[in-house]
Amino acid sequence: MGAPPPGPPARLATAPRPAPAPGPGAGHAGRDTRRVMAEHTHDTPPPPERPHPPGAAPAPAQGTPFDGSLTQAAALNQAFWDERVPLHLASDLYDVDGFRVSLDSLRPFEPVEVGDVTGRRLAHLQCHIGVDTLSWAARGAAVTGLDFSAAAIDAARALAADVALPARFVVADVYDAPDVLGRGGFDIVYTGFGALVWLADLTRWAAAAAALLAPGGALYLAEFHPITQILDEDDGQRIVGDYFAGVPRRWHTTGSYADPHAPTSDNVTVQRDHTLGEVITAVAGTGLRIQFVHERPVTLFARSANLRRGEGGLYRAPDGAPRPPLTYTLRAVKPAAADRDTPLRSAP
Numbered sequence: 001m002g003a004p005p006p007g008p009p010a011r012l013a014t015a016p017r018p019a020p021a022p023g024p025g026a027g028h029a030g031r032d033t034r035r036v037m038a039e040h041t042h043d044t045p046p047p048p049e050r051p052h053p054p055g056a057a058p059a060p061a062q063g064t065p066f067d068g069s070l071t072q073a074a075a076l077n078q079a080f081w082d083e084r085v086p087l088h089l090a091s092d093l094y095d096v097d098g099f100r101v102s103l104d105s106l107r108p109f110e111p112v113e114v115g116d117v118t119g120r121r122l123a124h125l126q127c128h129i130g131v132d133t134l135s136w137a138a139r140g141a142a143v144t145g146l147d148f149s150a151a152a153i154d155a156a157r158a159l160a161a162d163v164a165l166p167a168r169f170v171v172a173d174v175y176d177a178p179d180v181l182g183r184g185g186f187d188i189v190y191t192g193f194g195a196l197v198w199l200a201d202l203t204r205w206a207a208a209a210a211a212l213l214a215p216g217g218a219l220y221l222a223e224f225h226p227i228t229q230i231l232d233e234d235d236g237q238r239i240v241g242d243y244f245a246g247v248p249r250r251w252h253t254t255g256s257y258a259d260p261h262a263p264t265s266d267n268v269t270v271q272r273d274h275t276l277g278e279v280i281t282a283v284a285g286t287g288l289r290i291q292f293v294h295e296r297p298v299t300l301f302a303r304s305a306n307l308r309r310g311e312g313g314l315y316r317a318p319d320g321a322p323r324p325p326l327t328y329t330l331r332a333v334k335p336a337a338a339d340r341d342t343p344l345r346s347a348p
């Protein structure tokens with residue numbers, strides 16, 4: 001091998017909307033976050049920073065292993081997300097004002113793959129400030145958004161009232177969704193970009209999603225491809241991280257992907273990367289039938305410097321460049337009882 005890689009990749013644990021194409025040198029938040037780290041006054045050294053996506057400088061490490069409980073992880077993550085809500089409401093990235101006009105924040109392929117949602121009961125897990133949830137409501141779904149951040153749910157409720165769309169928003173941990181929302185009452189369970197990395201236990205997550213579905217209902221997942229977490233951030237062609245790290249890790253991240261320079265105090269998170277195989281296996285293990293897994297060479301932001309914004313506001317490698325998968329979608333259906341032994345039909 002030649003020289004060692006310049007550093008671990010830019011990480012995106014969160015879910016930005018397509019942003020304006022950054023200019024050269026835009027968004028170099030890493031230097032500032034390292035300075036904040038140096039000023040950090042913990043008894044033990046703070047965990048490594050999780051750098052911000054577009055144009056972020058390399059991070060020093062892939063986080064540090066976290067051996068606390070799920071409850072401790074949830075408390076850290078919840079505080080982190082509560083504090084980010086006002087930043088996201090005010091951000092260009094989420095463009096809430098634009099949403100008030102368009103009533104649509106979904107990526108072009110999502111409504112196509114989910115199909116007509118008119119009159120369908122849709123649960124959006126980890127709905128954050130409800131922009132995507134309300135986009136489904138605008139398409140005619142009867143939506144319920146769930147998130148463990150009370151601040152996010154307050155914001156979602158306020159936005160729903162503002163745009164006069166009917167929606168129910170519930171504060172709960174995703175693992176408790178069936179107890180809180182009821183079992184078997186939804187036609188669609190939707191989970192959007194930047195959700196799974198916050199969950200240490202994918203088996204429990206998949207079981208919760210499956211339990212929400214009525215027979216014949218479908219889980220639809222749209223996520224960042226896990227390989228992107230280990231690619232370099234210059235041209236996204238080199239593997240510079242451990243795809244199989246496989247444990248929850250602590251990160252220190254100041255600001256937000258929507259506003260990297262915002263002063264924040266709840267900066268420690270616990271995140272767990274999941275391989276694509278782990279995701280598929282967790283869903284298949286519930287008895288849901290996987291209809292498709294579509295990997296895509298497009299993503300929502302310039303996660304490496306070579307990506308260019310194009311059709312649908314999505315980012316892709318320039319023509320002729322090698323293309324790793326950047327995002328994926330998965331759809332899996334809950335068989336009706338009479339259907340359980342019929343063979344899987346091919347994906348649409």
Ligand SMILES: C[S@@+](CC[C@H](N)C(=O)[O-])C[C@H]1O[C@@H](n2cnc3c(N)ncnc32)[C@H](O)[C@@H]1O
Nearest residue numbers: 014015081126128132148173174192193194198
């Ligand atoms: C990146 S955001 C998801 C963005 C989302 N795709 C959207 O529509 O904007 C991640 C969300 O997951 C939520 N979250 C993280 N862990 C959770 C958990 N265990 N239960 C419920 N919500 C959780 C956070 O509060 C945050 O709102």
